[in-house]
Amino acid sequence: MANLSVDHLLGIKELSKDDIQLIFETTDHFKEVINRPIKKVPSLRDITIANIFFENSTRTKLSFELAEKRLSADVVNFSSSNSSVKKGETLLDTVNNILSMKVDMVVMRHASPGAAHFLSRHIKANIINAGDGTHEHPTQALLDTYSIREKLGDLTNKKVAIIGDILHSRVALSNIYALQKLGAEVMVCGPNTLLPKYIKELGVKVSLDVKETLEWCDVANILRIQLERQQLKYFPSLREYSLYYGINKKLLNSINKEIIVMHPGPINRGVEISTDVADSKQSIILNQVENGVAIRMAVLFLLAQKKQN
Amino acid sequence: MEKRLILDTELLQITINRLVEELIENHTDFSDTVLIGLQPRGIYLANRIQKRLEERLGKSISIGYLDTTFYRDDFRRRETPIQANATKVPFLIEDKKVILIDDVLFTGRTVRAALDAMIAFGRPRLVELLTFIDRKYTRDLPIQPDYVGKRVNTLKTQRVLVEWMDQGAESDKIWLVTNE
Numbered sequence: 001m002a003n004l005s006v007d008h009l010l011g012i013k014e015l016s017k018d019d020i021q022l023i024f025e026t027t028d029h030f031k032e033v034i035n036r037p038i039k040k041v042p043s044l045r046d047i048t049i050a051n052i053f054f055e056n057s058t059r060t061k062l063s064f065e066l067a068e069k070r071l072s073a074d075v076v077n078f079s080s081s082n083s084s085v086k087k088g089e090t091l092l093d094t095v096n097n098i099l100s101m102k103v104d105m106v107v108m109r110h111a112s113p114g115a116a117h118f119l120s121r122h123i124k125a126n127i128i129n130a131g132d133g134t135h136e137h138p139t140q141a142l143l144d145t146y147s148i149r150e151k152l153g154d155l156t157n158k159k160v161a162i163i164g165d166i167l168h169s170r171v172a173l174s175n176i177y178a179l180q181k182l183g184a185e186v187m188v189c190g191p192n193t194l195l196p197k198y199i200k201e202l203g204v205k206v207s208l209d210v211k212e213t214l215e216w217c218d219v220a221n222i223l224r225i226q227l228e229r230q231q232l233k234y235f236p237s238l239r240e241y242s243l244y245y246g247i248n249k250k251l252l253n254s255i256n257k258e259i260i261v262m263h264p265g266p267i268n269r270g271v272e273i274s275t276d277v278a279d280s281k282q283s284i285i286l287n288q289v290e291n292g293v294a295i296r297m298a299v300l301f302l303l304a305q306k307k308q309n
Numbered sequence: 310m311e312k313r314l315i316l317d318t319e320l321l322q323i324t325i326n327r328l329v330e331e332l333i334e335n336h337t338d339f340s341d342t343v344l345i346g347l348q349p350r351g352i353y354l355a356n357r358i359q360k361r362l363e364e365r366l367g368k369s370i371s372i373g374y375l376d377t378t379f380y381r382d383d384f385r386r387r388e389t390p391i392q393a394n395a396t397k398v399p400f401l402i403e404d405k406k407v408i409l410i411d412d413v414l415f416t417g418r419t420v421r422a423a424l425d426a427m428i429a430f431g432r433p434r435l436v437e438l439l440t441f442i443d444r445k446y447t448r449d450l451p452i453q454p455d456y457v458g459k460r461v462n463t464l465k466t467q468r469v470l471v472e473w474m475d476q477g478a479e480s481d482k483i484w485l486v487t488n489e
Contacts, residue, residue: 002390041426043380
């Protein structure tokens with residue numbers, strides 16, 4: 001009988017290929033569940049989950065909350081904008097206070113890289129990282145690779161390009177780990193200023209030319225420009241970025257194969273992706289969102305099964 | 310480990326035939342009755358019963374597979390993790406007569422979970438339980454089968470092993486296994 005090798009989902013880096021496969025197999029079953037007339041199962045009815053979001057989120061938070069509710073868990077929500085964090089409480093104090101109310105699992109998003117790791121060393125609940133700064137966003141990478149698997153079958157030797165703001169993206173790093181563990185080849189593409197200096201050490205191909213990248217890949221995962229994390233000017237203007245790196249229908253038509261287009265959202269129409277591409281047949285953006293709920297149900301279910309010490 | 314044969318291939322087929330006759334006695338033409346095999350091991354028996362029913366009645370009989378993993382009450386309480394299997398119920402259960410099929414009835418907890426799981430597909434008019442082996446005096450819950458292949462006396466520490474050819478076994482056989 002299979003079990004995850006980890007007690008927390010902190011990042012894809014800590015997962016084995018078997019872990020990812022087990023999550024995918026469990027997701028298949030939950031995907032069937034959420035397409036039933038009654039979409040709810042009682043698995044986690046004796047579990048309480050705290051969703052702690054120190055950073056803004058719409059999709060991820062909604063998706064986690066739906067996943068928890070469809071598993072019948074009790075859910076408490078917390079976001080930093082209207083909390084005592086504003087009054088000077090530390091992260092550990094905040095979380096310990098929440099845990100004193102008998103919470104079994106914590107889903108956390110935080111602006112500092114490593115925040116989830118820090119928490120997992122100090123508290124007893126199962127931690128799920130819902131994004132820590134520019135570090136990792138494991139459930140996003142799981143749902144992205146799951147969505148590719150759904151379209152292409154197996155990921156072995158598939159070519160996946162990640163295009164855009166690689167430097168500030170936790171989605172990019174988690175995706176690179178996940179894709180490589182599943183046997184896919186990865187290329188990153190973006191302006192030089194938005195590529196991390198040591199990105200090649202991860203064993204990925206690097207390109208500055210978006211057309212060349214699209215001709216190489218089977219799947220293009222397009223990322224948003226994270227203006228909120230950019231303290232410097234990394235490129236002259238959004239308009240110029242869009243001209244050089246924006247994906248539009250004309251560009252896709254100029255390559256001689258049909259590739260799959262993905263985006264983790266939120267999309268900025270007309271910047272990194274044009275409306276005609278985002279809404280095209282090639283785009284699996286909304287499949288990604290649907291799979292997100294099933295992936296998170298699988299992760300919660302499998303982690304809840306781990307005995308806590 | 311000691312293995313004792315409870316049912317051999319020939320007797321097993323005779324028993325299936327008898328169970329099918331009993332089902333026909335109660336459900337006549339199966340116009341609004343459906344079969345549901347419980348994952349992971351009840352589906353082989355369910356397939357066999359469906360096949361025999363179709364031979365006898367000369368019409369196709371609806372069958373579904375139900376996985377109870379997400380409905381179990383021993384989740385987080387047992388030593389070994391539980392792993393899900395596919396659920397495939399390609400029809401609405403609403404107002405149907407349902408025959409739940411499992412190979413071995415032991416504590417009754419799987420059947421309890423199955424009753425829960427089934428409700429997600431609608432409200433059945435009637436539910437009956439068919440099990441091949443009914444282990445006497447081992448029940449944790451007040452659940453009894455309506456159709457039984459064979460009743461056996463077993464100890465809680467013993468195990469009933471059902472081998473189906475569809476599952477890759479050499480022949481269809483049922484064993485009682487005692488671990489030393």
